[in-house]
Amino acid sequence: MNFFEQTGKVAIGSRLRMLTDKVTEDGAQIYKLYNIDMQPKWFPVFYSLAQGEEKTITELARDIGHSHPSVSKIISEMLKKGYVKESKDKTDGRRNLVSLSKKGVEISKEIEDQLIDVNAAVEEISAQSQNKLWEAIGEWEFLLEQKSLLRRVMEKKKERDSLKVQIVDYKPEYQEAFRALNVEWISHYFTMEESDYKALDNPQGYILDRGGYILLALYEGEPLGVCALIKMDDGEYNFELAKMAVSPKAQGKNVGFLLAGAVVEKAKSLGAAKIYLESNTILKPAINLYHKLGFQKVAGKPTPYTRCNIQMELVL
Amino acid sequence: MNFFEQTGKVAIGSRLRMLTDKVTEDGAQIYKLYNIDMQPKWFPVFYSLAQGEEKTITELARDIGHSHPSVSKIISEMLKKGYVKESKDKTDGRRNLVSLSKKGVEISKEIEDQLIDVNAAVEEISAQSQNKLWEAIGEWEFLLEQKSLLRRVMEKKKERDSLKVQIVDYKPEYQEAFRALNVEWISHYFTMEESDYKALDNPQGYILDRGGYILLALYEGEPLGVCALIKMDDGEYNFELAKMAVSPKAQGKNVGFLLAGAVVEKAKSLGAAKIYLESNTILKPAINLYHKLGFQKVAGKPTPYTRCNIQMELVL
DNA sequence: TATATTTGCGTAACTGATTACGTAATTAAT
DNA sequence: ATTAATTACGTAATCAGTTACGCAAATATA
Numbered sequence: 144m145n146f147f148e149q150t151g152k153v154a155i156g157s158r159l160r161m162l163t164d165k166v167t168e169d170g171a172q173i174y175k176l177y178n179i180d181m182q183p184k185w186f187p188v189f190y191s192l193a194q195g196e197e198k199t200i201t202e203l204a205r206d207i208g209h210s211h212p213s214v215s216k217i218i219s220e221m222l223k224k225g226y227v228k229e230s231k232d233k234t235d236g237r238r239n240l241v242s243l244s245k246k247g248v249e250i251s252k253e254i255e256d257q258l259i260d261v262n263a264a265v266e267e268i269s270a271q272s273q274n275k276l277w278e279a280i281g282e283w284e285f286l287l288e289q290k291s292l293l294r295r296v297m298e299k300k301k302e303r304d305s306l307k308v309q310i311v312d313y314k315p316e317y318q319e320a321f322r323a324l325n326v327e328w329i330s331h332y333f334t335m336e337e338s339d340y341k342a343l344d345n346p347q348g349y350i351l352d353r354g355g356y357i358l359l360a361l362y363e364g365e366p367l368g369v370c371a372l373i374k375m376d377d378g379e380y381n382f383e384l385a386k387m388a389v390s391p392k393a394q395g396k397n398v399g400f401l402l403a404g405a406v407v408e409k410a411k412s413l414g415a416a417k418i419y420l421e422s423n424t425i426l427k428p429a430i431n432l433y434h435k436l437g438f439q440k441v442a443g444k445p446t447p448y449t450r451c452n453i454q455m456e457l458v459l
Numbered sequence: 460m461n462f463f464e465q466t467g468k469v470a471i472g473s474r475l476r477m478l479t480d481k482v483t484e485d486g487a488q489i490y491k492l493y494n495i496d497m498q499p500k501w502f503p504v505f506y507s508l509a510q511g512e513e514k515t516i517t518e519l520a521r522d523i524g525h526s527h528p529s530v531s532k533i534i535s536e537m538l539k540k541g542y543v544k545e546s547k548d549k550t551d552g553r554r555n556l557v558s559l560s561k562k563g564v565e566i567s568k569e570i571e572d573q574l575i576d577v578n579a580a581v582e583e584i585s586a587q588s589q590n591k592l593w594e595a596i597g598e599w600e601f602l603l604e605q606k607s608l609l610r611r612v613m614e615k616k617k618e619r620d621s622l623k624v625q626i627v628d629y630k631p632e633y634q635e636a637f638r639a640l641n642v643e644w645i646s647h648y649f650t651m652e653e654s655d656y657k658a659l660d661n662p663q664g665y666i667l668d669r670g671g672y673i674l675l676a677l678y679e680g681e682p683l684g685v686c687a688l689i690k691m692d693d694g695e696y697n698f699e700l701a702k703m704a705v706s707p708k709a710q711g712k713n714v715g716f717l718l719a720g721a722v723v724e725k726a727k728s729l730g731a732a733k734i735y736l737e738s739n740t741i742l743k744p745a746i747n748l749y750h751k752l753g754f755q756k757v758a759g760k761p762t763p764y765t766r767c768n769i770q771m772e773l774v775l
Numbered sequence: 776t777a778t779a780t781t782t783g784c785g786t787a788a789c790t791g792a793t794t795a796c797g798t799a800a801t802t803a804a805t
Numbered sequence: 806a807t808t809a810a811t812t813a814c815g816t817a818a819t820c821a822g823t824t825a826c827g828c829a830a831a832t833a834t835a
Binding site: 160164199200201211212214215216219235236237238239 | 812813814815816817821822823
């Protein structure tokens with residue numbers, strides 16, 4: 144098993160599967176040892192029924208943590224052996240009440256010695272181990288219940304990505320990147336308009352000199368995201384979030400979220416009251432992002448862009 | 460998961476399987492998160508090949524602990540994706556040398572971040588656990604390697620059975636059992652002979668009074684095994700092990716071994732030099748038992764029994 | 776040198792689970 | 806009282822592995 148020590152914990156799934164196989168392997172042999180005509184996979188169902196009460200297929204499935212078709216199949220196999228009997232529920236014709244037959248009850252008595260011995264064997268292994276497998280499984284079940292492995296990995300990914308992403312202020316040397324990243328997506332989804340060129344060709348005069356700001360997200364030093372805060376001339380101290388662009392290369396690297404978050408923080412620290420933005424509903428990831436940051440849909444503002452079909456606002 | 464706390468450790472296989480499923484479940488999603496077009500089940504093969512060298516199907520299978528058909532199938536799937544390339548070994552036409560293609564090497568670089576994050580996620584779970592699953596698996600793998608679960612269960616069974624089996628000296632009240640148990644097997648496999656009746660009908664006169672002994676094995680108080688030591692009249696102080704019978708009810712309960720062992724001990728403690736016995740090779744379990752106790756095949760002694768086709772002897 | 780055994784590996788069938796889907800019975804809603 | 810939604814559960818297809826088997830190539834043996 145040296146292999147798994149090399150791969151690292153990613154392989155925990157594979158490794159678990161192999162141990163499962165090894166533990167399960169001997170199952171059939173063990174029943175044979177006790178002269179019990181039973182398949183290992185029947186055991187959970189069998190045990191659940193041995194508690195005495197009649198149970199439906201679905202109840203059994205929930206009990207033992209299998210899907211109901213699995214239980215359905217197991218029951219039909221046990222039926223063939225005569226270990227269980229079925230009866231229709233009188234008040235509910237869909238339900239199939241299953242219980243141990245006389246023969247099944249006999250088997251359940253014969254099986255007791257086996258349970259004792261297997262238990263003892265497992266305990267023996269436990270006693271020779273520093274780390275208790277049984278308890279470790281319980282802890283994992285609990286922790287995965289709280290938060291799935293996928294969710295945990297997503298968090299780790301975000302953490303790591305965040306370290307690589309650096310938010311910086313605009314400098315003239317970034318003008319080309321600011322232009323290119325915006326042209327890329329605008330011309331992909333729509334067509335460039337008059338006001339686009341104005342802002343992208345001359346961010347200094349059109350945005351910064353008018354009291355606006357531009358932030359960039361550098362991923363490992365390379366500018367992969369840009370976003371402008373344009374001062375609005377509505378009499379109050381509000382900004383429009385505009386010209387936000389993230390390179391497809393940065394997809395899934397959390398760049399958009401970090402950048403937009405930084406922009407909101409910037410506006411807040413400047414003492415702005417509101418951030419306004421215009422977008423289009425076909426840009427679903429963007430809309431989702433704005434929503435996540437707290438932007439709410441508003442309507443009715445005049446806009447120079449034909450591509451705008453949704454307007455949003457965040458009160459700071 | 461309350462269910463498993465009730466069943467006891469017998470269900471460790473089921474429980475392991477369910478945890479395996481849960482851990483594996485998210486696998487495909489995780490690859491998607493990193494935009495990697497790969498199936499979780501490919502990972503072990505992929506990882507093994509990423510070490511650089513060309514490997515054959517069989518080498519890969521051994522490496523990752525799968526069967527070779529499994530690897531064969533995985534390789535053919537990865538081939539379709541263009542992640543690996545095959546080439547025939549020039550010196551051995553059977554071998555199929557597999558290595559990562561250029562595309563595969565690219566993927567292996569992309570995958571690195573994912574390995575880091577999954578590792579971190581697993582470590583996080585570990586840090587929140589008292590019992591380390593990863594290490595516990597390692598310990599189980601080691602201990603099962605040393606001695607399989609089946610073997611351990613067998614030992615536990617023997618221990619428990621031995622406690623229930625009691626070896627006692629013959630008393631007149633056991634004469635019926637002594638007779639019945641012997642008649643059962645002799646008439647099942649052969650036919651009762653003159654000398655059988657003599658010994659079975661009158662053990663006192665025919666065996667005990669002539670310096671012989673009879674031991675019985677009681678299983679939970681019930682006599683299920685009998686065995687006689689008949690003093691031989693060959694001039695030395697030797698015994699013949701005879702009229703050994705174990706009830707089919709006691710099958711697999713270790714009764715035969717305990718009984719025969721006790722008989723050998725008895726002879727030894729009496730200062731006998733040898734134990735001799737006659738049997739038939741169709742009684743395989745019996746022959747095995749004698750063999751296990753150290754009896755060796757001998758030949759040439761005269762015998763009154765037509766059913767005897769093998770003679771054995773144990774020098775004490 | 777001929778023959779037997781071993782090895783590599785692909786195909787086929789099986790296994791123990793799953794998800795997907797369909798049908799019938801029950802319950803809820805209008 | 807219909808109609809819609811939910812529930813119970815069986816069948817079929819799928820999945821990721823396995824064992825069984827057979828062929829061809831290589832190696833060992835007589």
